[in-house]
Structures are given as structure tokens and as C-alpha cells.
Amino acid sequence: MSGPDVAVVGTGPNGLAAGVTLARAGLSVVLHEAADRFGGGLRTTPLFDDDVVHDICSAVHPMAAASRFFREFDLAARGVELLQPEIGYAHPLDGGRAALAHRDLDVTCDLLGPDGKRWRRLMEPLVAHSTGIVDLVLSGGRALPDDWAAPFLLAGRTLAHGTALARGRFATEEADALLAGVAAHAIGRLPSLASGAIAVLLGHLAHASGWPVPRGGSARIAEAMAADITAHGGTFHLGRTITDLRELAGARAVLLDTGVKGLLRIAGDRLPRRYARRLARFRYGPAAAKVDFLVSDAIPWSHPELGRAGTVHLGGTRAEVFRAESLTAAGVAVDDPFVLLVDPGAVDGTRVRPGRRPVYAYAHVPNGDDRDPVELVSGRIERYAPGFRDTVLAARGISGRQFEAYNPNYVGGDISSGAATLVQSILRPTAQLDPYRTPLPGVYLCSAATPPGPGVHGMSGHLAALSVLRREFGVTTPPRLGPDASNA
Numbered sequence: 001m002s003g004p005d006v007a008v009v010g011t012g013p014n015g016l017a018a019g020v021t022l023a024r025a026g027l028s029v030v031l032h033e034a035a036d037r038f039g040g041g042l043r044t045t046p047l048f049d050d051d052v053v054h055d056i057c058s059a060v061h062p063m064a065a066a067s068r069f070f071r072e073f074d075l076a077a078r079g080v081e082l083l084q085p086e087i088g089y090a091h092p093l094d095g096g097r098a099a100l101a102h103r104d105l106d107v108t109c110d111l112l113g114p115d116g117k118r119w120r121r122l123m124e125p126l127v128a129h130s131t132g133i134v135d136l137v138l139s140g141g142r143a144l145p146d147d148w149a150a151p152f153l154l155a156g157r158t159l160a161h162g163t164a165l166a167r168g169r170f171a172t173e174e175a176d177a178l179l180a181g182v183a184a185h186a187i188g189r190l191p192s193l194a195s196g197a198i199a200v201l202l203g204h205l206a207h208a209s210g211w212p213v214p215r216g217g218s219a220r221i222a223e224a225m226a227a228d229i230t231a232h233g234g235t236f237h238l239g240r241t242i243t244d245l246r247e248l249a250g251a252r253a254v255l256l257d258t259g260v261k262g263l264l265r266i267a268g269d270r271l272p273r274r275y276a277r278r279l280a281r282f283r284y285g286p287a288a289a290k291v292d293f294l295v296s297d298a299i300p301w302s303h304p305e306l307g308r309a310g311t312v313h314l315g316g317t318r319a320e321v322f323r324a325e326s327l328t329a330a331g332v333a334v335d336d337p338f339v340l341l342v343d344p345g346a347v348d349g350t351r352v353r354p355g356r357r358p359v360y361a362y363a364h365v366p367n368g369d370d371r372d373p374v375e376l377v378s379g380r381i382e383r384y385a386p387g388f389r390d391t392v393l394a395a396r397g398i399s400g401r402q403f404e405a406y407n408p409n410y411v412g413g414d415i416s417s418g419a420a421t422l423v424q425s426i427l428r429p430t431a432q433l434d435p436y437r438t439p440l441p442g443v444y445l446c447s448a449a450t451p452p453g454p455g456v457h458g459m460s461g462h463l464a465a466l467s468v469l470r471r472e473f474g475v476t477t478p479p480r481l482g483p484d485a486s487n488a
């Protein structure tokens, strides 16, 4: 049976990045997507009113602004505007206090008072070597660094901030909490080496390429990628769930933008038993439980500067964040979970209508948690923004467990597609030299369950596609990814 050169299952940012790379190399590519819309974690849709749209999964894009795949793909040249909030991330504390990570490092340091010098000592060298650090972390640990300072900066700071050594690094609760909020993006026990690495990577990006919000929502990124694929001959089959590899028998190569369980479901009966057993040991982390709000007014923050932040971390002091995250990772359903909030209207006026605007927030909860998160999350916001509840016109909660029904890659609501431990971040999904290749001829995994892991960076899909090009088609020169006459 003749088929396309390549079939891709799933159209999240990694499936799309794989599609872009392979179509750019001149191969015929067909992408299959279970949902009726491409994009996976890059979907933006109206929920309550036709004219107010909400990001269902990702909303803020430090990694899309920085990753090598997207630097080459060049979102800006394709009309995707990454809007930079003046304050990348912020962290309120009781008593109307807040710590603010401004894009401008000098302003951040000034505001941190006695900890300004310490914050500068941590961040300034990272900002100076930002590209090297990003490329090192997002290469999945499999490329020699171009910038030899990067591994030393990364290792030193990961040890300093991902272990018990972190205690006492800052003098003030503000600076301590500001970094703890970023470390919590690891969604797991704190402190940990993985959380230290994430704090170093994401923390400095706010002062470098930024924590932007795409004008109009995250779907704009997916649309630009899908347009590039189509312009290079690729096609999409939407609303098609692939349940068995045999459905793709005509393709010379298959890339799965699925989680590990998805790979086992689709190909399990053909996988060598040893490999399948190793996959079955893959660990999942805590879940996200999300609430989309439609509100009548700007959030009434006790600290007014929070209204200029793209992302706000609600978790209290460093000790409170560490406690809640560690208990959540141990399966305890705490009443005061870490909450991440995005107010897209703070930076994108097109998202706001008179008397109506979206607010996006999710709590970290134990894997498989089935509590309705609306009250849980509203309570956390209310603590730092009294009167918030009075502005809520409508709210929709998705529990951790429901996230898996929305997207099977988020097992038990684990939006990282696998626990972000240090080992599992590098040896993902199992220990092997080429993590994208499966033992089945021509079958590859390309999702966030492969290095470099979660986030919208496109690198798992891109690196998997380069492996396919090399091994299955003998192509060793990576294709050019920038806009060309067909889609610029």
C-alpha cells in the first residue's frame, strides 16, 4: 500500500514542529489529530461569550520565545506577535507586598532592596549567556554546548538553588518567594535538582527573551506552524484518533506526539517486552486543575503593580510554596495549593471587551485529583485580591482527572507528560542514546515525553524529526525553517 513518507500522530507543538521540519525537508507528511482542531496544548477558544477567547492549556511562552526551533522558524516574521509584559512574573505576599520580576533586570534589583545585589549575581551571567543556556537545556542533553560557560553556570546555580543549599541565599521573603514561584514550574517535590534547573532557565528568561503572551492567544502559534506545513505540501486529518499502528501501515516513518501510555496503546502489542516493561515504569507527576474565569473587571490586586504582570504565582512564602508542592507531589490534597495565574488582558488589549475579560489560573494538585478546582483557585486569588469573587461572571473548572479526558497525553492530569525529575528529564522516556527512536522500525516518539520535556519549545518534535531524516531518509543536513516566499 502506498502512503505518505511520514505520518505524524498528534498536532501539539511537538507534532507540528516535527511536521514543519519534515515537510521542509521535502517529504510528504500527513498529520492525524484526535481533536477537531490542531494545536494540542496550543488551543485558544471562546468558552462563555463568542468574543472573549481563553487559552485552554499553554498561555505564556518563555520557551517559544527562546528555543532554537522557534528562533529559526521566526514567529514574528509570520505575523505572530509575542507581547512582552513589563513584569514577566510576579509573586504577591500577605500584607499587600509583592516581588516583581521586571523585564529590566536593573528595575528588578532596585525593587528587591537588600537582595538586589544577590538577584543580579544570580541572573546577570545567565542573561549574558542566555542563548547558550537555552540551547544546552533544550537540546535534551545530547549536544555539545556552543557556549562553554553555559554548563558551568547551569550546574553551579542548579546545585545552589535546587538543594538544601538554597536556604538562606536571600535575606528577604520577597526574593526567596520570587525564585520559589519559578521553581514550582517543575510541578514536584521542592527543592529538587530539576526544580533548580527550571528556576535557572525560566527565571533568567524573564530578563532576557521574556515571558511573552501571543496577541490573540496561544493558538496563533499553532496556526503559523500549520500554515507552514500546508504551504509545504503537508495535510491534516482532524477528528481522527489513531488506535493502532496498522492504521498507518503505508507510511515509511511514523512519529507519535503521544505520551508513553499512548505509545503503549497504539504499538504495545508489537513492542519488545523489555522495552514495554521499561516504558511501564515511566513515572507521572502531580496534576494541574484549571479554572477559566470570565470577569467583569481588572483583578483587584492588593498590590496594584500585579496588574501589569503577565504571570502571577500565588503560593505565599518560599516555605509555603515548598510545603504545598512537596505535599502535593506526595499525593496530599492540600487546601492552599500553588496557583499560577495569567491575565492576558494585562498585555493584550484585543482579549478584553467592555465589562468582560478572561482570567486563566491553575492549581497544582495530586495526580488523578478529581476535585472541582473553582473554589480552591478562587480562594487563592481572593487572598491577594480581595473582592475578586465579586467580579466573576462565569467560571469553568477542569479537574486533574478531567484533563486526561481532554488530552490523553496528560495522564492523571500531569501536564508535563511525565514527572519532571532530573533523571526523567534527560532519560525520557527510558535510558537510550536516541530517545526518539523506538525498537519498531520507522516508529518514533516526538512528544513532551521525550527530551527536553514539557513546554512549548518545539524541540522534542524537531529533534525527533532530525533523527527520522537521518536514519530513515539519509538526510543529514537540517532543513531551513525560516519563512520563505510561500508563506512569509
Ligand SMILES: Cc1cc2nc3c(=O)[nH]c(=O)nc-3n(C[C@H](O)[C@H](O)[C@H](O)COP(=O)(O)OP(=O)(O)OC[C@H]3O[C@@H](n4cnc5c(N)ncnc54)[C@H](O)[C@@H]3O)c2cc1C
Residues within 6 Å of the ligand: 009, 010, 011, 012, 013, 014, 015, 016, 032, 033, 034, 035, 038, 039, 040, 041, 042, 056, 057, 058, 059, 060, 061, 062, 063, 064, 240, 241, 242, 243, 257, 258, 259, 262, 266, 288, 290, 362, 407, 408, 409, 410, 415, 416, 446, 447, 448, 449, 453, 454, 455, 456, 457
Ligand atoms: C493547563 C496547562 C497549562 C500549560 N501552560 C503552559 C505555558 O503557559 N507555557 C508552556 O510553554 N507550556 C505550558 N503547558 C505545557 C505545554 O502545553 C505542553 O508541554 C505541550 O503542549 C506539549 O506538547 P506536545 O506536542 O508534546 O503534546 P500536546 O500539546 O499534548 O499535543 C498532543 C496532541 O496529540 C493528540 N493525540 C494524542 N493521542 C492521539 C491519538 N492516539 N490519535 C490522534 N491524536 C492524538 C492530542 O489530542 C493532542 O492534540 C501547559 C499545559 C497545560 C495542560
